[in-house]
Amino acid sequence: MKALIAYGTRYGSTTDIANKMGEILTEEGIDVKIVNLAEEKIDDVSNYDLIIIGSSIKIGSWTKKSLEFLERFESDLSKKKTAFFVSCLDANDPKKCKEARENYLEKVAKKYPSIRPYKLGLFGGVIDMKKYGFGTKLMVKALSKNLEKQGIDINKSNDFRNWEEIQNWTREVLI
Ligand SMILES: Cc1cc2nc3c(=O)[nH]c(=O)nc-3n(C[C@H](O)[C@H](O)[C@H](O)COP(=O)(O)O)c2cc1C
Structure with missing residues (x-):
């Protein structure tokens, strides 16, 4: 097969x-x-x-x-x-x-x-700022309040x- x-x-x-x-x-x-x-x-x-x-x-x-x-x-x-x-x-x-x-x-x-x-x-x-370019970092930062509600700290590497x-x-x- x-x-x-x-x-x-x-x-x-x-x-x-x-x-x-x-x-x-x-x-x-x-x-x-x-x-x-x-x-x-x-x-x-x-x-x-x-x-x-x-x-x-x-x-x-x-x-x-x-x-x-x-x-x-x-x-x-x-x-x-x-x-x-x-x-x-x-x-x-x-x-x-x-x-x-x-x-x-x-x-x-x-x-x-x-x-x-x-x-x-x-x-x-996965959410990991180390992987992103400038534009994506800005997008993730803009979403950080919502991400926090999901228990995601953007200052850390998050692997789900x-x-x-x-x-x-x-x-x-x-x-
Ligand atoms: C800029 C950005 C936008 C995202 N938008 C969504 C979304 O709309 N819905 C969702 O469930 N996950 C969203 N994610 C999470 C991604 O799907 C997750 O980070 C995924 O692991 C990325 O896979 P990849 O590394 O193979 O591209 C987003 C992530 C980033 C960085």
Whole structure:
């Protein structure tokens, strides 16, 4: 069995999630290719049995490259087993996670109705000022009051990725 994990990231933390998924699939004996869509162009998905497509969320949106991938391969993906995932901060906020699932996953899935992903994964992300350029730092500072309410101190490195949850989700994609 061959699997493709195609993902988009802005600041790199979704790369670790894709790599963790890749490790789990490899452990299960699957031949996995992991592609950062900003670094590598995919021309053909016909060889893969399973395709996992992911993105980080910024101001409510997937990365352009991940959306382009869905757009471009919609017809091919409709014939495959697929799963979508996102990494974002709202995943860790009990007041926001339901809406995040609807807005960041279900709405995107509805936009490509023929794809019908087998599973949707909503995972926590990272907030770390050390990773950002000037513009993003300003944006995060402007959001700092709201982030504080979510228990996020922007002066620290905040990592809300739950590796056990990511591992379990990846195994469940195979069931
Ligand atoms: C400028 C900025 C805007 C963000 N906007 C959102 C958002 O609208 N919703 C959300 O849940 N998370 C938001 N996040 C959190 C990111 O999704 C989180 O930091 C994620 O781990 C980023 O992944 P990446 O490092 O792979 O790009 C934002 C983060 C930044 C820095």
